[in-house]
Amino acid sequence: MNRFYLIPDLFACALLLIASGCRTPVQEESQVPPDPVRxxxxxxNRYMQQRHQDHIAAFVERVGWEAEVTKDGLWIVMEKxxxxKRIIEGSRVSYSFESMLLDGxxxxxxxxxxxxxxxxxSGDVESGVEEGLGRLREGAEATFIIPPHLAHGNFGDRNKIPGNTVLIYKVRILDVKQDG
Known part of the structure; x- marks a missing residue:
């Protein structure tokens, strides 16, 4: 038996061993330690949102409204x-409204x-108003009770709406136009 036939096989095995040994070891993803300030x-923020929801719930109970609460925390009282036409993404909606603070x-x-x-x-209106409008149809009348995180947040609008304020919007849908 000729020993020279084994040399190419041994050479190939040696190359495979060397190549596999040269790979960079797989490192586990480094876990970023939680930022205590964040x-x-x-x-x-969670505490404040819960306080606002509790405040709204007490208000709604006090005035005797029956309201639906969305997963985002918007309260909707359907008047009519x-x-x-149903309001959908892209609808051009004309509506009348009155907005006020919780104290009127x-x-x-x-x-x-x-x-x-x-x-x-389009994002041209408070996210709570937009969410509420998206649940209505042409001719509907509703009251939205909007927590600050869906309205003007911690800073208000720097005009008539103070920061961290719950708002009431009484809306009436006048016209709905849909593209297409």
Whole structure:
């Protein structure tokens, strides 16, 4: 038997062993340690959101409204179901509204003669208002109770709405137009 036939096989095995030994060892993903300041802010925000929800719940009970609460924390009191077109993403919605603080202090308004017009999904209005409008139809009337995180947040609008304030919006859907 010729020993020279084994040399190429041994050479190939040696190359494989060397190549496999040269690989960089797989390192586990490094875990970023939690930032204690960030965690503290998250806890504080959750606490504040819960306080606002409790405050809204007490208000709704006190005035005797029956409200639906969305997963985001928007409260909706349906005054009149609309029979018209459904509001969907991209709808151009004309509506009248009155906004006020929880104590009744008026903030802003738009009348039937001079309505507010918004395209759903454009972000041109408070996220709580947009979410509420998206649950209505043309002709509907509703009241939205909007916690700060869905309205003007910690700073307010620097005009009529103070920071960290729950808002009430009474809306009436006047017209809904859909592209297409």
């Amino acid at each position: 965690e503290q802010f998250i806890r504080a 179901e609309g029979a018209g 202090t008026p903030c802003y308004r738009a009348t039937e003669e001079d309505p507010k017009v918004v395209v759903i999904g």
